[in-house]
Amino acid sequence: MCEEQTVSLVDVLEEDEELEEEASAVLAGSDSDLCSYPQGYVKRQALYACNTCTSKGGEAAGVCLACSYKCHEGHDLYELYTKRNFRCDCGNRKFSGLQCKLYHEKDDTNSQNKYNHNFLGVYCTCRRPYPDPDDQVEDEMIQCVVCEDWLHGRHLGCVVPDCVELQEMICESCMNKNPFLWTYAAHLAVSGTEVLMEGERQTSASNVPKKEEKVDEVVEPSCKRSREEAEPSCGQEGLQAIPQKTDQSRGEEAEPSCRLMELQAMPQKREQSGAVFWPPAWRSKLCSCNTCQAQLSTAGLSFLLDESDTVLAYENKGKSNELRQQGHDPLMSALDNLNRVQQLEIIHGYNDLKTELKDFLQTFAAEGKVVTSDDIRQFFEQQSRKRRRVDAAPFYCS
Structure with a gap:
């Protein structure tokens, strides 16, 4: 017989705190009370798709965080993490019989929204649900920064780097749709992510970091990986600075030449296959000349020149919002309105309750x-009776 695995209360609390922090990073950047529709196509926000309202071959649609709480409570929701440039669909033509409770004046459709199979509850090139009850392989899911699909590490066609949390990824399909990105990849991408041969792609799970359970998604077999605070030390060896030309006669910096053309003139050593991982600050190395800006715009990739577009920037915004909200704790605000004696009484009462x-x-x-819900209920009932006895006791002044 195998020994039963034991988990300490400390382990549970530490894991719960970690999951709360990750959930806050995703959700705190979005408004949980007001529908985001009036803001138009929001740069980046947490989104959900409602299987209850749009199931059985219905049109793909997405709803904002607030509508997922207020209009779709109790529904079967697909968590989409975050997506860029999206306007809330809740209550429009795609939702027959359902009206948004938070904002009524909505257009029939949002023509600029982009949808993929994630809105139907399936992910990756394998088009499987998340979590997948039939998948016994422990694997992480990583989001492509271009198509924003979530892909299993073993389906990327390359070895996933150790410090994947710090890096953005572009899947092989998006790289092939935009061939000029391979030129950047040859000089700027993370080194060491060797490409897998075709026969290795389905058997590379042992090379992929094990997934950890996280809560923003469902706590089963693992998580869709979010980014953490970027550290320049990780993966920077592949990030080469491209010098600007200067006007030698005047000693001044001349109009910048096209960085992409300079890179295209250099030897291309990277095989054009598999997903590509990019180190921190790689977007700042992309060429922003007029020609390249037009090319990115035509391809719908102008956001790659915007470093604030990243999931990391969104999460940092969420963490900042969370800290500001903690600074305006309603309990502390209430205490501020009490006199000194009342404040001390509440603080002492809280400390006594915590100790007991x-x-x-x-x-x-x-x-x-094992502590049951009945045990906890009895504890607080006992505290309530104790409080009533204290309040009823006569007061004597000597």
């Missing part, structure tokens, strides 16, 4: 018992 709850739980830990 800790002692109460320690008895279960010492005896190896």
